[in-house]
Amino acid sequence: MKPIGRLILSLTLAVATALIATFAVENRAPVTVDFWPLPWTLHPPLYAAVLGAGAVGLVLGGLLCGAARLRLWLRARASESRAERLARAAAQSPAAAPSVPSVPALSGRALAPRARAAVDDG
Numbered sequence: 001m002k003p004i005g006r007l008i009l010s011l012t013l014a015v016a017t018a019l020i021a022t023f024a025v026e027n028r029a030p031v032t033v034d035f036w037p038l039p040w041t042l043h044p045p046l047y048a049a050v051l052g053a054g055a056v057g058l059v060l061g062g063l064l065c066g067a068a069r070l071r072l073w074l075r076a077r078a079s080e081s082r083a084e085r086l087a088r089a090a091a092q093s094p095a096a097a098p099s100v101p102s103v104p105a106l107s108g109r110a111l112a113p114r115a116r117a118a119v120d121d122g
Contacts, residue, residue: 023047
């Protein structure tokens with residue numbers, strides 16, 4: 001990480017820590033947290049209830065995002081193995097390999113906008 005990036009990260013963390021500490025000091029009054037369908041009732045300080053709810057949300061969001069990334073990673077691995085399998089099959093029998101139509105090499109940047117749109121539309 002570049003030094004300026006570390007400085008920005010350090011300043012951001014320092015400000016966040018100061019804000020959380022100030023919030024915790026100023027909000028020490030007890031609140032009632034009732035888990036309605038269950039018979040549980042807690043009486044934590046307000047800062048603990050708010051920061052605890054934020055921590056639970058952060059963990060649950062991380063788990064959901066991690067599950068989505070895992071699913072995409074597994075799909076990518078399956079696609080890579082399928083591509084390798086098809087490449088091996090094509091190398092073993094070049095006559096059986098599907099033919100790919102040749103496309104003229106046109107650079108989109110070299111064309112005028114109207115001509116580029118015609119090429120993009122087919």
